[in-house]
Amino acid sequence: MNERTAEIAGGGLAGLTAAALLARRGWNVTVHERGEELREIGAGIFMWENGLRVLESLGIFEEAVGRGERIEAWQLFDERRRRIQGEWLNPDGVRLITVLRTDLHRALAGAAASAGVEIRTGSRVLGAREDGTLVLEDGSTRAADLLIGADGVGSAVRDSLGLTRSVRNLHDGCGRHLIPRASSDPIDKTLEYWKGARRVGVVPCSPDEVYVYLCCPESDLVGRAKPLDRASWTASFPHLEGVIARIPETGRWAAFSDSVCHSWQRGKAAVIGDAAHAMSPNLGQGACVAMANAAALAAALDRGPDTATALAEWERTERPITDATQRYSRVYGLVGTAWPARLLDLRSALVWAGGRSKRVQQRVNVAAAHVPPPEPASIGRAG
Numbered sequence: 001m002n003e004r005t006a007e008i009a010g011g012g013l014a015g016l017t018a019a020a021l022l023a024r025r026g027w028n029v030t031v032h033e034r035g036e037e038l039r040e041i042g043a044g045i046f047m048w049e050n051g052l053r054v055l056e057s058l059g060i061f062e063e064a065v066g067r068g069e070r071i072e073a074w075q076l077f078d079e080r081r082r083r084i085q086g087e088w089l090n091p092d093g094v095r096l097i098t099v100l101r102t103d104l105h106r107a108l109a110g111a112a113a114s115a116g117v118e119i120r121t122g123s124r125v126l127g128a129r130e131d132g133t134l135v136l137e138d139g140s141t142r143a144a145d146l147l148i149g150a151d152g153v154g155s156a157v158r159d160s161l162g163l164t165r166s167v168r169n170l171h172d173g174c175g176r177h178l179i180p181r182a183s184s185d186p187i188d189k190t191l192e193y194w195k196g197a198r199r200v201g202v203v204p205c206s207p208d209e210v211y212v213y214l215c216c217p218e219s220d221l222v223g224r225a226k227p228l229d230r231a232s233w234t235a236s237f238p239h240l241e242g243v244i245a246r247i248p249e250t251g252r253w254a255a256f257s258d259s260v261c262h263s264w265q266r267g268k269a270a271v272i273g274d275a276a277h278a279m280s281p282n283l284g285q286g287a288c289v290a291m292a293n294a295a296a297l298a299a300a301l302d303r304g305p306d307t308a309t310a311l312a313e314w315e316r317t318e319r320p321i322t323d324a325t326q327r328y329s330r331v332y333g334l335v336g337t338a339w340p341a342r343l344l345d346l347r348s349a350l351v352w353a354g355g356r357s358k359r360v361q362q363r364v365n366v367a368a369a370h371v372p373p374p375e376p377a378s379i380g381r382a383g
Contacts, residue, residue, distance in 0.1 A: 003028050007134040007144040009125040009157050011038050014273025014290035015150030016108040020058055021298040022146075023115035030142070031112065032123035032134070034151075040105035043176035044203050044211025046071075046284025047104070048368040049094045050292040055107070057295065057374060064107035068099035069204040073189040078348040079196065081239070085355045094368045096284075098190065098205040100178075104287075125151060127160030130267030132307075135160070146307055147269040148297075150290075153259050155275035163271060165260045170280055170330065172337040173255035174199075174215035175228065179246035181210050195236045196344070197337045198223060202243055212247060213281075217337045224253035256280035256333065258326060264319060265311035270297065277322045282332035285325050285367050293318050295372030325367040 004027045008015045011033030023029045047055070047065055055061045074096070076085035112119065124137035128149060134142045134157075149157025158164050181204065191202045199215040214233060216223035222232045227249035234241050259278040264271055273290035296318045297311070304310025339347045354360045362369075 004146065005144040006030070006146040006148065007132070007142050008032065008148045008150055009128070009134065009155075010150035010152060010273070010275070011035070011109075011119060011121070012040070012150060012152070012273065013105060013108060013287050014275075014294055015148070016105070016112045017054060017058075017291045018148055018150060018272060018294040018297060019117045019119075020108065020111040020115050021054075021295055022301075023112065023117045024058075025298060025302065027146070029112075029116075030118045030120060032125050032136070033119060033121045034124045036122050038105070038109050038119065038121065040101045041176065042178055043101050043213075044098055044178065044205035044209075045101045045104060045287055046203075047097045047099055048285060048288045049096075050285075050368055050371050051288030052095055052097065053371045053374075054291045054295050057372070058108075058111045060107040060111050063110070064104050065097045065099045067103060067206045068097040069206070070188060071096040071098055071190055075189055075191050076351065077191070077193045078351075079194060079344060080348075081193070082348065084348045084352045094365065096368075098203050098211065100206050100209065100211075103206075125149075125156055128157040128269050130161060130269050132268035145268065146301070149269070149271040149275045150273045151275055153257050153274045153278040155259075155271060157269070158259075158261060158271045158275045161266050161269055161271075163261045163263055163266060165262045167257060167259045167278070169218075170256040170258060170333060171218045172215065172280075172333055173218060173224065173253055174213045174281075175224070175251045175253045177212045177214070177247045177251045178205075178209045179212055179243065179248075181206075181208050182242070182246075184242060185210050193237055193240065194336060196341055197339070198233075198236050199336050200233070200237050200240055200243075202240070210243075212243060214247075214253075215333075215337065218255060226250075226252065258330060260326075264315045265308075268307045268311075270311050270314075272297065277326055279326040279329045280333045282329045282336070283325060283364065283367075285329065289322050289325055289367050292367070292370065292372045293322065299373040321367055321370045324363065328364050 127135045132144045201213040203211040205211045300310045300314035
């Protein structure tokens with residue numbers, strides 16, 4: 001039997017996860033990363049149960065999250081510093097560990113390399129064809145049995161295949177920062193504070209560092225100014241003065257976007273991660289959903305009679321979960337940054353009531369509880 005080949009555009013979290021999982025199944029995999037080196041932004045990231053299961057299946061759990069923080073409570077406070085949510089985002093049996101994105105990315109890159117994946121840096125992708133052909137910027141092409149676009153929200157693979165329905169600016173965003181950890185910072189819990197249309201999150205993610213995010217609408221020019229206007233943010237959150245003082249001025253505010261596809265797949269080609277379903281990070285599920293979808297894709301290819309059929313079945317089973325998560329994350333952002341200022345007490349009451357509803361909890365946490373299929377026992381670590 002001939003070895004199956006896969007070409008993957010993008011060396012981020014989604015692309016590396018798919019590459020490692022396919023290579024462990026005997027695929028000959030090449031990853032094309034446009035940058036001159038594999039790299040990830042220096043910030044924190046939430047790893048929920050669905051993402052953690054993927055790391056366990058790859059045998060890199062400790063490497064990826066060993067320095068992270070096991071989160072027992074995600075607490076949310078309103079402008080009066082009333083706690084309006086506590087443990088509702090941590091249902092029974094669902095783990096949450098916050099880690100450094102660089103630790104996670106490094107572990108996935110190592111898993112891919114040890115499984116035999118070829119990673120080509122400085123390899124810029126121009127587009128793709130549904131027969132599995134990858135088109136590179138230098139004019140060359142690479143034919144494969146499977147082509148995956150994991151090339152981000154501006155995906156050239158998605159656009160060239162005609163899969164794009166919309167890429168929408170959500171008109172809010174955040175600055176992501178790492179600060180030195182202090183004894184006054186939270187332990188085993190994440191704190192998020194709301195003040196009108198601004199939000200601040202304080203997230204322990206390693207023994208030495210805390211991840212801080214500052215969210216505001218696109219229209220808040222002072223809130224998203226560079227360098228950071230510490231005085232403005234401190235005026236909004238005076239009790240966080242010690243946290244804000246540690247934030248470097250060199251951070252960058254980035255807008256949130258949603259990407260929606262007509263389909264995630266066509267022929268022998270598919271898109272995953274932000275290329276398929278970019279979403280705001282409000283539920284901390286963007287990377288986890290991408291990794292879980294990569295695991296489900298690899299499993300579907302094991303079962304399917306051919307690549308096109310397997311990809312269609314993969315989308316049928318996984319897309320409803322992803323679409324719901326994207327939708328609830330968008331709603332969270334609208335409530336947090338677009339709520340009328342005169343109705344803030346009503347906002348607090350609704351958020352508090354929503355957290356007490358089991359039905360709401362189950363809907364919001366649908367992705368975290370939707371874990372990927374386990375690896376077959378016959379698949380071991382390569383290398």
